[in-house]
Amino acid sequence: MKELLFLIVLVTVGLASDAVALDMQDVVELTLKNHQRIDQFQAAEEEAVAGIDSARAAFYPRLDLDYAYTKRNDPPVQEEEEFSVFSINASYNLFNGLTDLNGVKAAEARSTAAGYQLKAVLADLVLEARQAYISQLRAARTVETNHESVELLERQYRDTKLYFQQGLIARNDLLRVEVDLSSARQDLLQAKGNLRIAARRLERLAGEPIDDEQDLEDFSQLPQPEETEVEVLRQQMLSQRSELHFLKQLVEAAGYDRSTVRGDNFPSVDLTVAHEEYGDSLSPVSGDFDDDQKIMLTASWNLFNGFATRKANAAADSRKRRLAAELQDTREELLLQLQTALTDLEIAQGQQHEAQTGVTQAEENYRVTENRYRQQQATTFDLLDARFLLTRARNQEVNARYDLHEKAAVLDRVLERDTLH
Numbered sequence: 001m002k003e004l005l006f007l008i009v010l011v012t013v014g015l016a017s018d019a020v021a022l023d024m025q026d027v028v029e030l031t032l033k034n035h036q037r038i039d040q041f042q043a044a045e046e047e048a049v050a051g052i053d054s055a056r057a058a059f060y061p062r063l064d065l066d067y068a069y070t071k072r073n074d075p076p077v078q079e080e081e082e083f084s085v086f087s088i089n090a091s092y093n094l095f096n097g098l099t100d101l102n103g104v105k106a107a108e109a110r111s112t113a114a115g116y117q118l119k120a121v122l123a124d125l126v127l128e129a130r131q132a133y134i135s136q137l138r139a140a141r142t143v144e145t146n147h148e149s150v151e152l153l154e155r156q157y158r159d160t161k162l163y164f165q166q167g168l169i170a171r172n173d174l175l176r177v178e179v180d181l182s183s184a185r186q187d188l189l190q191a192k193g194n195l196r197i198a199a200r201r202l203e204r205l206a207g208e209p210i211d212d213e214q215d216l217e218d219f220s221q222l223p224q225p226e227e228t229e230v231e232v233l234r235q236q237m238l239s240q241r242s243e244l245h246f247l248k249q250l251v252e253a254a255g256y257d258r259s260t261v262r263g264d265n266f267p268s269v270d271l272t273v274a275h276e277e278y279g280d281s282l283s284p285v286s287g288d289f290d291d292d293q294k295i296m297l298t299a300s301w302n303l304f305n306g307f308a309t310r311k312a313n314a315a316a317d318s319r320k321r322r323l324a325a326e327l328q329d330t331r332e333e334l335l336l337q338l339q340t341a342l343t344d345l346e347i348a349q350g351q352q353h354e355a356q357t358g359v360t361q362a363e364e365n366y367r368v369t370e371n372r373y374r375q376q377q378a379t380t381f382d383l384l385d386a387r388f389l390l391t392r393a394r395n396q397e398v399n400a401r402y403d404l405h406e407k408a409a410v411l412d413r414v415l416e417r418d419t420l421h
Contacts, residue, residue, distance in 0.1 A: 023217040024133045027206055031129040032122060034207025041118040048107070048114035055107040058100035061092040084283065087276040094271055097263025106256035113249035120242035125205070127413040131406055132202040137216055138402040139195040145398060146188040149391040152366075153181040156387065159373070160380055173380035180384055184391075222401070223408035225349060226342060233415060237338050238331065240416040247327040254320035261316050264309045267301035334414070341411040348404040355393070355400035362386075362393035 032038065069084040093100070157177045164174045203210040226233070238244065276292040302309075369386035372378035 021215040021217040022210075024130060027133045027202065028126055028129045030206035030208055031125050035125055035205065037121055037125065038118075041114075041121045045111070045114040045118050048111040051107040052104065052111055055100070055104040058093065058096075058103065061090055064089045064091075082281050084279040084281065085276060086279075087274055089272055089274040091270055091272040094269040095266070096268045097266030099260045099263035102256045102259040102263065106253045106260065109249045109253035109256060113246050113253065116242040116246040116249065120246065123242065123413055123416050127409055129202075129205050130409040132198070132205050133216065134402050134406050134409070136195070136198040136202050137218060138398060139191065139198040140216070141398045141402075142395065143188070143191045143195050145391065145394045146184065146191045148394070149387065150181070150184045150188050152387050152390070153177065153184050156370075156373075156380075156383055157181055168376065169380060176380060176384060180387075219405060222352065223345070223349075223404055226345060226411065230339075230342065233338060233342070234335065236417075237334060237415050241334055242416060243330055244327065244334070247323060247330060251320060251323045251327060254316065254323055258313065258316035258320060261309060261312045264302065264305075264312075267299050269297070269299045272296040272298065337414050341407065341414045345404075345407040345411055348400065348407040352397075352400040352404045355397040358393040359390075359397045362390040366390045 066087045066089065067085070069082075071082050157174075160169065160174050160177045163169045164171060199210055199214065228236075272295070274292075274294050274296070276294075278291075366383075366386040366389070369378050369383050373380070373383045
């Protein structure tokens with residue numbers, strides 16, 4: 001029996017040790033490990049890298065095998081009824097207006113752009129994970145606050161019912177408490193529903209099941225005020241944001257695309273080495289024909305192609321202008337985001353301080369009013385009002401506290417710092 005009890009204790013301790021609270025870093029790491037959006041943009045980056053090797057193929061020689069067989073019923077004089085040709089050709093482009101070089105540079109720029117795009121997606125997911133984590137903490141604390149409100153009203157209901165039975169108060173006082181208690185219970189149900197939704201959102205991001213009652217590690221301290229000068233933050237953001245680097249690389253790629261199109265205005269020069277074998281049947285080695293080897297240097301220059309090159313060049317110019325305008329617009333938008341994030345953080349810090357003070361005052365007000373109520377020096381409505389003010393102050397403090405953490409997370413994303421933390 002003692003051995004059985006000992007095993008039960010061991011299992012209980014083991015299960016308790018496994019129930020470790022998740023912290024925000026755990027959620028971020030799970031999100032970056034499991035989210036499908038990462039696979040999507042990693043595949044796009046791999047596709048862009050493969051495009052570089054594809055473009056570099058233009059610098060290698062081309063090797064071709066050709067075979068042709070001809071059979072005629074009425075061949076011309078001195079020609080065979082059957083004739084076959086087998087040839088192996090090696091050709092190498094010597095000059096094509098630098099279209100091959102510009103093509104490689106454009107592919108490299110797009111590959112780099114895809115890397116920055118992936119980095120931006122990772123930063124977005126980090127922010128989403130942090131926001132989801134904060135939302136579940138907020139929802140859990142809201143449940144606690146509403147539960148405390150219900151407990152306060154239940155206690156007041158018991159006292160009020162006793163006073164009513166003793167004939168000390170009117171029935172409408174008791175009814176008012178019952179109405180407020182019912183409303184508080186509804187608020188508690190809504191808060192629990194919000195907690196379940198927050199858990200599902202966090203679960204979707206993390207890619208692993210997360211129970212509604214999962215213990216999340218709360219923040220040990222509040223975010224500190226941003227002390228860096230605004231201009232320094234602007235420069236930091238402009239140098240860090242992946243979206244800007246992404247667009248810069250696309251502008252660069254568009255410039256190389258334009259140069260590639262203009263390369264069609266130049267002649268193309270190719271060197272070809274060929275070996276040919278001839279036959280008078282299906283086999284190219286039959287008959288008395290001699291083999292042939294040849295070296296050819298060919299130059300071709302298109303004089304007219306229906307203005308295709310001209311239109312393609314105009315399209316490339318327009319694409320580059322569009323991307324340059326998008327880059328400038330994104331830059332201005334990010335500067336506005338930074339100013340907004342800094343202002344929101346400053347407001348959130350002030351609101352949190354005021355909300356904390358409000359809770360202290362509301363708790364003291366409720367304590368005093370409850371004591372006066374029990375001494376019949378305050379009415380039921382006075383205590384209900386005090387309870388309402390206390391619940392509101394606590395909810396405001398919860399919202400202000402987690403708003404502050406969320407605004408700090410948004411600022412980190414705007415500056416693209418702590419991307420993986």
